[in-house]
Every structure is written in structure tokens, then in C-alpha cells.
Amino acid sequence: MNLLTDIFLAKAAFIGVVFAITLGIAAYSTYFERKIAAFMQDRIGPDRAGPFGILQPLADAVKMFMKEDFIPANSNKWLFIAGPCLSMLTALMTSAVVPFGDTVTVGGVTFDLQGIDVNIGILWVFGIVSLGVYGILIGGWASNNKYSLLGAIRAASQNISYELAMGMAIIAILLFTGSLSTKAIVEGQQNGHWNIFYQPLGFLIFIICAFAECNRTPFDLPECETELIGGYHTEYSSMKLGFYLFAEYINMFVSGAVMATLYFGGYDYPGIDFVTAQFGSTVAGFVGMGALIGKALIFVFIFMWVRWTLPRFRYDQLMGLGWSGLIPLSMYNVVVTAFGILIGKPFTAGIVGFFVLIGGMVVYDQLFGKKKIA
Amino acid sequence: MKLSNRTKVMEQGEMTLAERMYLPAIVGGMATTLKHFFSKPVTIRYPEQQRYLGPIFRGHHILKKDSEGAERCTACGLCAVACPAEAISMVAEERKPGEEKLYREEKYAKVYEINMLRCIFCGLCEEACPKEAIFLRHDQMVPVFSSREEVIYGKDKLVEHMDQRYLREGWK
Secondary structure (H helix, E strand, O other), X not given: OHHHHHHHHHHHHHHHHHHHHHHHHHHHHHHHHHHHHHHHOOOOOOXXXXXXXXXXXXXXXXXXXXXXXXXOOOOOHHHHHHHHHHHHHHHHHHHHHOEEEEEEEEOOEEEEEEOOOOOOHHHHHHHHHHHHHHHHHHHHHHOOOHHHHHHHHHHHHHHHHHHHHHHXXXXXXXXXXXXXXXXXXXXXXXXXXXXXXXXXXXXXXXXXXXXXXXXXXXOOHHHOHHHHOOHHHOOOOHHHHHHHHXXXXXXXXXXXXXHHHHHOOOOOOOOHHHHHHHHOHXXXXXXXXXXXXXXXXXXXXXXXXXXXXXXXXOHHHHHHHHHHHHHHHHHHHHHHHHHHHHHOOHHHHXXXXXXXXHHHHHHHHHHHOOXXXX | OOOOOOOOOOOOOOOOHHXXXXXXXXXXXXXXXXXXXXXXXXXXXXXXXXXXXXXXXXXXXEEOEOOOOOEOOOOOOHHHHHOOOOXXXXXXXXXXXXXXXXXXXXXXXXXXXXXXXXXXXXXXXXHXXXXXXXXXXXXXXXXXXXXXXXXXXXXXXXXXXXXXXXXXXXXX
């Protein structure tokens, strides 16, 4: 019984830590977003609040809380409030199944550095991410504003379109692992056998879909300022708007963690055996947690890097890319992976499949593509 | 007929395979932004960092004194006449015996006022002055003012202090 309470307490503490880390990283993502934007535009960025402006997230939070919390007259009041809550809730729930590290022993209690190890782990991620669009949809609809509604509709159709390709990219991973559990997926990639080496095409599809699912540039059509004045959060103010923006940054971090889990070996890092032999498995587990968070942060940086590089897609281009570009590609990827596993050489099949694809596209383009009017 | 031979005919055909794949262009763009990420920012943090504006910048007005500390201005009014914005006004006064240390000529400006809201910092007063009394200093700007009372600068703000004299390059 004592063991049960101990494990429960340890799990509760761990979930609290993950919660705090996620929120902290999301808060500082806003700061680094602005800093990175500034650096990429040869500026300095926020540097007034504290040294190097590191208190800027605090100042932003104070600003958000102090602002008037306005609810439009003809909006659906309860749905208007439920929208940002749902966005935030789903954003925070996704990280429950991400394995942050291997088993550790603290104070005589042994437990996994993972919220819950369910055998449908990756399905959970997909389910919650699909729920996440409801926050946007409800908020946009409840605002009683045509721009908000347009943004919400865009978000919904975009998420549905890209979820298909994303799911197909995952299927190739599942063919390797044979399990939906995120823990099993990570354990299958230990000692440098990261899925990125076997699934470069799958990863490319997945990261593009992750951009679309997080509503980040170049797929930030639901909130595009130039057409929709902010899209689904046009009518939002104060901390409700803050929740929407915050949920976006949490989603970025969590999707970075999921990508690290699926393709970059999760908490695996070079020299893990050496650390385990020298300092024991607990230290190795915590270093692995650091490694996973580091990988996730690299992805957050890539999210921002792309945002400050690329312009926004047009809506028909977005749909064209999703339906006639990524979905056939992901199907091809599944077939190639399945073939590779069948003949027992997944690595070779992945590489060969990638080049066959490029070669096939070039040949097709030379034979049937319309030539440029010179 | 073309005005210049710099017109460039743009191709408006089908996109090539590489263009349709987006990725080569995306990688190129990301390389550009990464290059800028590591380049030096061009920002000057203004109140703390100030750019040198050159030896002939026309900033704050100053009424010079000569090397003995006597005011050079003789209240001839040429600066006020030259001023296109009519920003300068003055009241002349005759020098009393015993004031030779204070004023160089027999006549001096008892009141000398410049309306800084009117002044356009053209420097014509400086050019008009026959006594080399008024200058627009290159190293200091007129500070921001927030009320109308601060706008008119009298002799208290304009006359040079002997302990921090204004010197220009080339006067030495």
C-alpha cells in the first residue's frame, strides 16, 4: 500500500514538474520568438525588461491580465469562455504520454519519467491534437464574427487534411515498432538506431504536418492577420487571448517533444551507456530527460526559424499540398517501409526508396511536365 | 522607345519541378535568415548610445564668450533679421562703465530669446553674425520639452559657460 502511495506521489510530482517545465518553456518561447525574429532581421529585440529583456514574459503576462476582459454583445458567452480553456487544456494534455526519460529511482521509489505509459500512446497524442481544434472552432464560432468564423473553419479543415498525412507517416513508424506505446517506440530506437535514419521521408512529412497542426507559419491561415485580422481570436482580449497564444507555444514544444520521441530516439543520446556505467541509471535517466527537452527545444527553434523565413501559403496551395502532395507521398512511404521490412533491410529500402522517388519525379517531369515558356 | 535598357522580361510559365517541391527554395531562404541570425544588429540604442553626427551638425544654440569671458554679442539684430522662422528676439542695452569684463562691445543683448518651437536649425543666424557670437553646436541637441514654458530659451540657457567652453574642430 505504501508503495502505491509512494508511486502515486512520485508520479504526481513528476507530472507537476512536466507541467511547470512546459509552462515555463512556453512562456520563454514568446521571449525567444521575439528575440529570434529580431536577430534574423538584424535587430536587437526586447531588451528593456531586466537584463537582456529576460523579464519580458512577466511584463507580457501582467499586460495580459490587466487588460479589459471583453465579451462581445451577441456572442455565445459560455462557448466564448470555453474556447480558450479547451485550447489550453488539450495543449497541456498531450505531453502526458511523452516518455521524458527512462526508469529512475528517487528516494527508494522506482518509476518511469513518463506521465502515463498507455499502450495506445501515439493514438492518445492524435486524439488530443484532434480535440485541440475544437478550442479554435468553438472560440471562432462563439465570437459571432465572420472573420473569426472563417479562421475557425480554416483551422478545422486544415487540421483534418494534415492529420491524414501525419497518421500515414506514423504508420511507417508503427511498422518498425509493432506497438502504439510511445515508450516502446523510444526503446526500439536506443543506441543510435533513430528512426530519422530509416524514415527521412516520413520525418519530412511529419514535420510539415506538425507545422500545419500547430497553425504555425507557413500554415498559419486560421489566424492570418492580413486577411482575417487575427482569425479565430479577433474578438478575444486579455488573458483569453493569452491562453490561445500560450496554447500555441505549448503545442510547439509538445510537438517538438513528440517528433523527438518518434524520430530522434526520445531520451536516447550519444554516450548513454558511459553515463549509466559511471553514475548509475538514475542520473542517466535525468540526463536523458534533459536530452529530450533539448531536442524539443531545437524543434521549437526550427519552428521559429521557419516562421521568420517563409511567407504564408495561399489557401488552395495549402489544400493542394496536403491532399495531392503529402498524402500520396506518405502512402508511398508506407509501401516502401513495408517492403523494406519484408525483405529485412529497412535502412537500405528507406534510402533507395527516397532516391527512387526523387528520380521518378524528375523523370516524370521531363516526360510529361509542361515546359517553361522561354 | 525605352527610357533605359534595364527592363527585365519576367518568365511567367509553369513552375519547374524544383520550384513545385518548395523545399530547395525553403532551404535557401532558411540559409539566408540563419546568416542574418549571426550578423551584427544595426540598432543603436538611442538614449544610451549616440551616433556621432559630424563636425557640422546644427544642434543646440550657444552664445559664445571671448577668451576673457566677455560676451561677444552686440545685439545688432542681424541674426533676428536673417532668421527665416523669426525665432530670435532680443533687447539691446548700453554697456555701463565697469562692465567691460562682462561685455566686449559697448552695446550688448540684455534679453536674447530663441523660440525653439519656431527654430528650424538652418544655421542662418550663425552665418549672419558679424561678431562670431552665436553658433549651433555640433555635439548637443535641444532636449525634448513637454510644456510651452520650456520652449523659449533665454540667455540663461544659451550663454556659454567658461568652465565648459564649446570648441569646434578647426578652431584650435
